Amino acid sequence: MKSNIIQENLCTGCMACNNICPKKAINIETGKDGFSYPKIDKSKCINCGLCKKVCPVLNNLKNNKNKIEVYSCKNKNDKIRMKSSSGGVFTLIAEYIIKQNGIVFGAKFNKKLEVIHDYTDNIDKLEEFRGSKYLQSKIENTYTNVKKFLIDGKKVLFTGTPCQVEGLLSFLNQDYDNLYTQDIICHGVPSPKVWKKHLEYKKEQNSEYPIHVNFRYKDILGWNNYQIKYIYSNHTEQVHHNEDPYMKFFLNNIVLRKSCYNCKFKSLARNSDITIADFWGIEKIDPKIYDEKGISAILVNSRKGREIFENIKQNLNISYAKIEDIIKYNSCINQSTKYNSSREKFFCDLEKNSYEKLIQKYL
Numbered sequence: 001m002k003s004n005i006i007q008e009n010l011c012t013g014c015m016a017c018n019n020i021c022p023k024k025a026i027n028i029e030t031g032k033d034g035f036s037y038p039k040i041d042k043s044k045c046i047n048c049g050l051c052k053k054v055c056p057v058l059n060n061l062k063n064n065k066n067k068i069e070v071y072s073c074k075n076k077n078d079k080i081r082m083k084s085s086s087g088g089v090f091t092l093i094a095e096y097i098i099k100q101n102g103i104v105f106g107a108k109f110n111k112k113l114e115v116i117h118d119y120t121d122n123i124d125k126l127e128e129f130r131g132s133k134y135l136q137s138k139i140e141n142t143y144t145n146v147k148k149f150l151i152d153g154k155k156v157l158f159t160g161t162p163c164q165v166e167g168l169l170s171f172l173n174q175d176y177d178n179l180y181t182q183d184i185i186c187h188g189v190p191s192p193k194v195w196k197k198h199l200e201y202k203k204e205q206n207s208e209y210p211i212h213v214n215f216r217y218k219d220i221l222g223w224n225n226y227q228i229k230y231i232y233s234n235h236t237e238q239v240h241h242n243e244d245p246y247m248k249f250f251l252n253n254i255v256l257r258k259s260c261y262n263c264k265f266k267s268l269a270r271n272s273d274i275t276i277a278d279f280w281g282i283e284k285i286d287p288k289i290y291d292e293k294g295i296s297a298i299l300v301n302s303r304k305g306r307e308i309f310e311n312i313k314q315n316l317n318i319s320y321a322k323i324e325d326i327i328k329y330n331s332c333i334n335q336s337t338k339y340n341s342s343r344e345k346f347f348c349d350l351e352k353n354s355y356e357k358l359i360q361k362y363l
């Protein structure tokens with residue numbers, strides 16, 4: 001017998017429940033839409049209730065009453081900035097932690113081009129975590145690993161989507177001086193199953209799978225035009241702009257997790273220490289700082305966020321900004337993405353149709 005912890009359309013897949021269960025009674029099943037959903041195996045469950053208690057959707061979040069500070073900024077190192085999605089701020093935050101013998105958790109590709117959460121204490125390995133990967137990452141036992149490092153006294157930076165940060169904070173259920181958290185302004189996460197189909201389609205077209213993908217390639221058209229770059233093992237490269245079907249599905253809001261259309265974690269009062277984002281609209285707000293290599297918005301949400309900011313700012317070109325500017329040009333800060341009414345039909349068709357058919361029908 002199996003049962004849900006929470007209604008599927010509300011579950012963000014943060015996996016706090018799976019990390020807390022003392023009996024390993026939660027199985028992770030893949031839904032028809034390709035997202036992971038926790039299911040309680042009744043034969044192992046002792047009804048301790050921890051999984052429901054830890055769920056950040058079912059419970060009230062802490063209410064951050066700090067005054068949020070907002071900046072636009074660019075990493076002074078243009079090489080790093082070109083390899084990052086916007087202004088290259090993540091790398092500086094991560095370096096600040098690693099230089100204090102700390103550990104950084106984030107999302108990276110594995111060899112199969114799935115996105116997973118992993119960690120490093122090595123600045124040279126940060127490249128793997130750099131850049132946005134537009135699909136939901138697998139968290140697995142990440143929060144348990146974070147806790148082990150915290151108890152060992154290591155400084156830890158956890159980076160992820162807002163729901164993953166809240167999942168971690170809820171799992172830990174106590175403040176750790178050595179924990180730092182960084183989230184993003186989040187449009188929503190596309191389905192890993194659609195990504196897998198997309199990679200199979202790329203293989204059919206090119207007779208091999210890509211071995212490297214950059215979702216935010218900037219070289220030709222610059223930062224604020226979505227370009228995706230694929231590299232194959234024979235060194236062939238492809239750069240697509242508006243015509244890439246995966247990015248079109250993502251930006252048409254048809255392949256997101258259901259919880260992303262009704263997200264409780266988009267907020268101006270976040271519990272993460274620092275929020276990073278693309279500074280959309282910066283060319284109108286502050287043309288002096290604008291260039292095509294990418295500009296980040298930073299929201300400093302807490303005392304620890306301020307500590308990070310004070311320690312990385314010498315490596316940034318910075319301007320003050322207003323929260324109203326972010327709200328105006330980046331609605332995902334506090335508003336859910338609009339539901340695409342073809343979503344359910346799309347996922348039914350995904351089961352039985354070829355990717356080409358889906359492209360014809362939905363794009």
Ligand SMILES: Cc1cc2nc3c(=O)[nH]c(=O)nc-3n(C[C@H](O)[C@H](O)[C@H](O)COP(=O)(O)OP(=O)(O)OC[C@H]3O[C@@H](n4cnc5c(N)ncnc54)[C@H](O)[C@@H]3O)c2cc1C
Binds near residue numbers: 087090130280
């Ligand atoms: C799914 C998704 C949706 C986003 N939606 C928006 C949006 O609507 N508006 C906006 O302004 N910005 C959005 N971003 C954030 C933006 O794309 C940049 O990540 C951000 O501007 C920081 O860029 P950077 O140059 O400082 O660092 P980068 O080096 O580009 O940042 C990398 C950071 O992103 C994390 N990350 C990458 N992929 C994932 C993933 N799949 N899941 C969890 N964490 C991940 C890494 O762990 C690392 O911390 C989104 C990012 C993702 C992954």
Ligand code: SF4
Binds near residue numbers: 020024048
């Ligand atoms: S009630 Fe307790 S034992 Fe049962 S699934 Fe939830 S956390 Fe695990």
Ligand code: SF4
Binds near residue numbers: 164259265
């Ligand atoms: S939109 Fe909300 S629910 Fe979806 S991944 Fe982002 S934070 Fe999580």
